[in-house]
Amino acid sequence: MPVTITKQKNLWNKVLSNVEKNLSKDQHTFSIFYSDLKLINLDNNKMDILTPSPLVKAYFSSNDHCELLKSAINDITETKYTLNFVLANEVAEIQPAQVDIESVKKEFNLFPNCQLNKKYTFDNFVQGECNKEALTAALIVSDDSSLTYNPLFIYSHSGLGKTHLLHAIGNYYQEKHPEANIMYISTDTFLEAFVNYVRGYQDQQNFYAYFDKVDLLLVDDIQFLSNKEKTSEQFFNIFTKLVNKGKQIVLTSDRHPRDLKGLEERLVSRFIMGLCVSIKNPDTETALEILKRKIIARGLKLSNYDEDGLLFLAETFSKNVRELEGALNRLLFHTVTINSSQKVTLSDIQDALSIMIPKSDKKRVITEEDIINEVASYYHLSTDQILSPVRNAQIALARRIAMYECRLLLNSPYKKIGQIFHRDHSTVITGVDKVGTEIKTNLQLANAVNDIKKALKKA
Known part of the structure; x- marks a missing residue:
């Protein structure tokens, strides 16, 4: 005899709590495959369980996956039940208890935030030795139909320009191919979309249909696929299908593919089959x-x-x-x-x-004023004497050393040094070069320069 709906709900809540406890180290699996299951009929040692999507129903067709659920049911009811998994369109055939079927048919915009950001372009990306390799590779894949590097895998620590390059690739490609379908997506968004697909929150759109017509796929922060077995499996299928169709893929991560723990080896091998480039900290x-x-x-x-x-x-x-x-x-x-x-x-x-x-x-920042003061102290002079037009041998030597230290320690422009010391450009160059030449043979001068430098860095 069927139990009341209230008792049925209470029973099922206990079952799911039991499963969640057993999957405490794998909440991702519970969230995707178990959390939206609904018990819609309980009668004669048989349970009819509503699944939100064909994928979830197929998942429980495996005895291994079903065993955890059966064990939880047995723990709560002390009865062995036959489990029958059904989809929403099959519910009428089994005359279930009242259940809100529409709750598993929520409309869902699968990828609401997958637009290119127009402000990120190659023109406003600052090139340096730290990112030259990655920028070159990005330019090649955005302007190359031969798929020389597919996929392109860009990795670096956070905040060094990976996302900027992804959008720049997409924006440049869009300019050249206005009719192209370009998808930029973060891995977090992909994970969320996949979970909602599995739960059946979308009716009209098939999850994979979003990717069938993609010409350029840009995926940010792929490291978040780690330890997501089912989602990784679906991404692998999408990745392989696009590559086989000759579509360009660009991925970013916070580390090299070989260092991505918890990621299937077949995915890692696919990621490194193209080109991996890094971005280093900016100089x-x-x-x-x-x-x-x-x-x-x-x-x-x-x-x-x-x-x-x-x-x-x-x-x-x-x-x-x-x-x-x-x-x-x-x-x-x-x-x-x-x-x-x-x-x-x-x-x-x-x-x-x-x-x-x-x-x-915190480090003390050395300035030209500091250098002048230190040189003046070393030679027992005043700063006014060093900056004066006086050509006394000792003062002139101290002045040249001060100018030399400004170039050596601060890389101050000759023009700026000239303004500070009230000397013309050529006089500064001559004075700096003279010290640079003499310290190679004049030990006393070399010691003075080093002593002043050490004192400045120690202060």
Whole structure:
């Protein structure tokens, strides 16, 4: 005799709780295949169980997968039941208890956020030694119908430009082939879409139909497929089908395919069959160029920022572009709310960013003024004497050493050194070159230069 609907629901909730407990280390499997099962009829040692999609029904056709569910049912009811898995369109045939069939037919937009971001282009991607290889490969695949590198696999730490390159590839390809179907998708979005497909949240659209007409597939953060066995299997099928159809695929990850733990070997081997390229942390020169472009992009004037200050910012926050942009945001906030002076100095930048720099990472930034003071102290002179037009031998020597240290330690432009020391361009070059030549044979001079350099770095 059938049990009441309330008792039936309570019983089934206990069964699912039991299964979830047993799958505590594999919540992904529970979420996809078990959580949306519904007990719609219980009678004569037989359970009719509504499945949200054909894929879930097929999953439970395996005795291995069914065994966990049977075990949970037996634990709760102490009775062995025959399990009958059905789809929504089969429900009428078994005259079930009242059940909200529409709850498993929710409309679902499978990929709502898979549009290319038009602001990411090759033109505004800052090239440096750190990303030259990845940029070159990206340009090739976006302009090459021969599929020389398929897939292209770009890997790096977070915030170094992988996503920018993905969108740039898509935008460039779209310009050349306006009729092409391009899909940019994050792996998180793919996982979510697959879960909803399995649960039957979409009726009209077949999950795989989204990929059948794709000409260029761009997948971000593929590392999130790790330890997702069923989703990885479906991605493998899609990947293989597109490659066999001659469609270009570009993937990004936070590490090389060989270092992706929890990913099937067959997927790893597919990922490395094309070309794997990395992006390294930006060097100071690249970070400085990125910083300048971001300042200009905000409608600000570079001339309002002290060059030494920007260099300090680039050197201190060059771990990744997001960190650099965060530091710039902090600086702009500081200058607007605290220091409204038009010219932003090195001191302003250091004050603004002090809160973002761990004490262990804080380094004293050497300036031309520091060098002049240290040289003056070493030779028992005043800074005014070094900067004066006096040509006394000792003062002239100290002046040349100070100019040399500015080039050596700060790479200060000759023009800037000339302005500080009140000398013309050619005089500065001659003085710096003279010290550089003499320290090779003059031990006393070489020791003086080294002593001053050590004192500056120790201070």
